[in-house]
Amino acid sequence: MQLILGGARSGKSRFAQQQAESWQRQTGGQLRYLATAEAGDAEMHARIQRHQQDRGAPWQTLEEPLNLASELKQNQSRDTCVLVDCLTLWVSNCMHHGQWESQKASLLQAIDEANEKGVTPNWIFVSNEVGSGIVPLGPLSREFVDASGWLHQALAERAKTVTLVVAGLPVTLKA
Template identity: 50%
Template sequence: MKQLITGGARSGKSALAQARALEWQQQTDGKVVVIATATAEGQEMAQRIAHHQSRRPNSWQLLEAPRNLGDLLAKHSQPNTLIMVDCLTLWLSNELFGGDWPMAKEALLDALPGLPGPLILIGNEVGQGVVPLGEGNRRFVDECGWLQQHLSPLMDRVTLTLAGLPLELKECS
């Protein structure tokens, strides 16, 4: 099953994704791989990363990958391995402002249908507030929205989190 969990900052996305991954692991005795896209630039971000790491089981494998997500998913996806990507929004930022965003997005979208294993993607809803100042900021918000619109049809399940509560937007049985 391929899932997208989206919501605002501190809405409970990662906690929900971790609970679903743990439940899957307990039911299947499978392996969980976390692909972390953040880079520790500054103490505040390092603290955020440490917080996320402290909430995950030590048995889960961690891959740090700020870029080239499509290739990494294709390389590591297996039927008995759930991959959790935390988070798409930081990956988008890394590719948009330091990589080749159109190619990276295309590689991700091309890889998804062929992945043999379960997948949980975590991303932020960033376009529900005011229109941001600055061309780069507006482009980031637009690209984030378009990315999730392109991902949703490829997902079996899409969940929006608000105040720590999941709202199922799409669920295929």
Template identity: 35%
Template sequence: MGQIVLVTGGVRSGKSAFAERYAACCAARAEAHVAYIATAQVYDDEMRQRVDLHQSRRPADWVTYEAPFRTEDAIRTAGASHGVILFDCVTMFLSNDMLQYPEEEQERDSFALHVRARIGALVSAAEEVSATTIFVTNEVGAGIVPEHRLGRLYRDMAGLANQQIARSAAEVYLVTCGIPVNIKKLAEDI
């Protein structure tokens, strides 16, 4: 059974850089190879710069799986030959998934069931493989309330997705100002 680690934080909090260091440490301890599951899609120059930054930090021996959709299959494929999987990121995956559906299908209550099933598929895949899967996600609920319905729905679904993964995670790190804190350990101590 695989182990799940969740890394969350705000934009530019340092969460991806921390997750990359964590993955490298896990791989070194286990003498394992790292698979990187990338969920972003490039639609403009600004997004290309973000993707380029992430790519430039990755060691050359990490194998990248481009998987904006059907990411549970990418987890299973990567887990067959890698001891560590870095999944970056859940909120981008969620955005990709949500935008496949017309507005009338994104009704809050029923769509929450859909998101629960999609995140459940990711968690199940991570639990099935013999690897440590590190999920990176954004903490989007700490900011202002979005002006538009889709933004509010996305914020709510991201919060539910993060909670769902956190329940299955052995460790949950909140990264702020580049500093990671294992909040699941803190919660156990209370």
């Protein structure tokens, strides 16, 4: 399991895709892209289309804005790599639908169960590092930053590798 963090336009998604494709070349396994975004407007729709075009043919796209744990449980084969992009959109979706605490607990439980069973799935999580700036003024923004930060800490504890991508350059935090 890998956690890849970075700011907006840092190159984190590109780095994650390169990691997954490198794994696929070595193993011949399947690549699945688990998208958490919802195309709520034309700009977001265009972003999603661009990401799909960038990935190309070897990728199967799955879309799940809320029930991430359920989708991951269905895709925990050793011959499949699942790239989840992006967790901060997922956090926002869960908070918007009033499901944050239950969905977070389900995700962490799915990871722990896979590890306990010795399944060690090939999951790559991509997320925006939103805690490097100042504390936001509004309570909802502070709640979002806190939720994202606590999720990142929980995932980093469970992940085999953690990478921070800055200006397109990966910096290994945990190997």
